[in-house]
Amino acid sequence: MPMILRKLRTTVPVSGVQATGIDSVTDPAMLAHRLLNLEGRQERRFFDHRLRMSTMHAVCVRSQLLGLRNNVSSMENLPVSLRVTFDIGNAIHLFLQNGGGYLGKNRLGWWQCLACGHKLFGRQPAAKCSRCGALEGAFQYAEHALHMPEGVPVSGHIDGFLEVSPGDIRVIDFKTINGDDFQAMTAPKPEHCLQVNGYMHYVQMDDTLPVRINANRGLLLYISKKHTGRFLPFKMFHVRRERMYLDVIEGKVAEFRHGLDDPTYLPQPLQACEASTFKSAACRSCSTYAYCLAALRQ
Numbered sequence: 001m002p003m004i005l006r007k008l009r010t011t012v013p014v015s016g017v018q019a020t021g022i023d024s025v026t027d028p029a030m031l032a033h034r035l036l037n038l039e040g041r042q043e044r045r046f047f048d049h050r051l052r053m054s055t056m057h058a059v060c061v062r063s064q065l066l067g068l069r070n071n072v073s074s075m076e077n078l079p080v081s082l083r084v085t086f087d088i089g090n091a092i093h094l095f096l097q098n099g100g101g102y103l104g105k106n107r108l109g110w111w112q113c114l115a116c117g118h119k120l121f122g123r124q125p126a127a128k129c130s131r132c133g134a135l136e137g138a139f140q141y142a143e144h145a146l147h148m149p150e151g152v153p154v155s156g157h158i159d160g161f162l163e164v165s166p167g168d169i170r171v172i173d174f175k176t177i178n179g180d181d182f183q184a185m186t187a188p189k190p191e192h193c194l195q196v197n198g199y200m201h202y203v204q205m206d207d208t209l210p211v212r213i214n215a216n217r218g219l220l221l222y223i224s225k226k227h228t229g230r231f232l233p234f235k236m237f238h239v240r241r242e243r244m245y246l247d248v249i250e251g252k253v254a255e256f257r258h259g260l261d262d263p264t265y266l267p268q269p270l271q272a273c274e275a276s277t278f279k280s281a282a283c284r285s286c287s288t289y290a291y292c293l294a295a296l297r298q
């Protein structure tokens, strides 16, 4: 080897980094792990004084009351694969809410000026912020947080609103799902219909929204995560107000309210927990498991 090359090889670092470790890593998954932040995440979870609409179909009111009364918190592991799933879902939500392309002029919601915090409801602002003069691009979409009257322990964030004809404003919820589920889908999932029914119902009691929302019809938009360019990655379904869903929701809300008012009241355990004689995986990982069993013995 000519002297000059030999000298270069020993003295010039590759992009300023010691070439020792990383260049020997050629497995693509391993290389991603080495150079990206692919840590799992741990989050401490506390029990809330309200029932969240997005998990209403599965929530155990007994557990939530026991958790609140005993100040239970738990560490939840969010492995990186799940973190990516959530992040992709969130990214698609943000894209649909903030990009004008797909929902177009029918999209209604809150828009917040990032420069001064000013918030207004309606279509995406096409003018400067009326308060601080920031350019129209300074506005970011903000999901509507349900604001319930005293004594209604419900929370939720509504993805968006579509004005399908003048004055007919409907709740819309976005769901990103895996490609195979999407392909097979001919009807919306019941738990999602329940969630949209809950939004349609409780938003009627929310006096912070300046417009009236259709209480009988909403929309679910499914977005496939496996888009190949051959098929449309969107499927949209009507969601009708159905007593069946509202009975489930109102039953849970009434039980929760009862338990908040009366600290001696506790609803029965979930049927699935009883059926497993409290030995299911869900029972064993339940953060109020010991309290639940102790209350049964009383």
Ligand SMILES: [Zn+2]
Pocket (backbone or CB within 6 Å): 113, 114, 115, 116, 117, 118, 129, 130, 131, 132, 133, 134
């Ligand atoms: Zn502003």
